[in-house]
Amino acid sequence: MSNIHILLVEDDYDFGSILKQYLEVHDYQVTWVTRAQEALSVLKQSEKMPVSIAVLDVMMPEMDGFQLAEKILLDSPEIPFVFLTARKLKEDKLKGLRLGADDYIVKPFDADILVLKLRNILKRSQKQVSAEVHEKILLGSYQLDLKNYYLERNGKIQKITEKEAALMSYLFRHKNRLLKREQILQDLWGNDDFFSGRSMDVFLSRLRKYFKHETRIRIESTRGIGITFYLDE
Structure with missing residues (x-):
């Protein structure tokens, strides 16, 4: 059994049970809960076995997957997460993007595809961590x-997500250069599909807000080509 620990939050007992077994067959450690509050309890008690990634059902009673993701981001911004949902509404996908989801997977789906998506997300996350040292x-x-x-300025701290940190670091390493959108997407998101492109746009908007008080930093988009992170040192 690998040391990858997946937190699965799914209130459908039949589907949750099958998905848990399938992920375990692929050598993952899986904690499956049916309520958001249970998931938060698992995260608070996960010191011995930290959660590597969270798989969140969107439609749940009491607290839905979006609300749960917001709470996870407050306490554990380093944990990547994906949404599972039967809803195909564009508004829901955009909401998931704005929250910083690494993927938004619509039911029904091929379980093998889910495993591959999780594996790719974890690989990118691990590479980014090792690269940052x-x-x-x-x-x-x-x-x-x-x-x-976190970002610190004048003694004030702004907590950020792992993906935000990875994007800031990536842009810094390639500062003052025009980067093709496709290259950024491949390096940080693993593909350059529509979902990933919209996700990147959301993250770039966040970064612009974080740095709005710093005149030495500019993030400019060149339509149809890419992004330039300007840093006057």
Whole structure:
């Protein structure tokens, strides 16, 4: 059994049971719960076996998957997450994107596809962590902490997600250069499909808001080509 720990939050007993077994067959450790509050309890007690990724059903009683994701982001922004849902509404997909989901998977789906998606997300996450070597980066008047996922400026701390930190670090490493959208998407999202493109746009908007008080930083989009992260040092 691998040390990858998946938190599965799914209130359909039949579907949840089958999916848990399928993921375990692929050598993952799986904690399956049927309610959002149970998921939050698991996260608080996961010191011995930290959660590697969360798979969240959207439609649940009491607290839906979107609300659960918001709470996870507050306490554990380093944990990547994907949504599972039977809803195909564009508004739901956009909401998932804005929250920072790594994927939005509509039921019914091929379980093999889910396993591959989870594997790719985890690979990218692990590569990003090893590449950063848990360092700190100076971005103008901001300090980016890649270990604890926060931005600090004038003593004020802004918590950020793992994906936001990875994108900031990536842009910093390629600063003052025009980067093709497809290359950024392949390197950080693993593909350049529509979902990933919209997701990246959401993250870029967040970064612009974070750095709005820093005149030495500009994130500019060149239509049809790519992104340039300008940093005057």
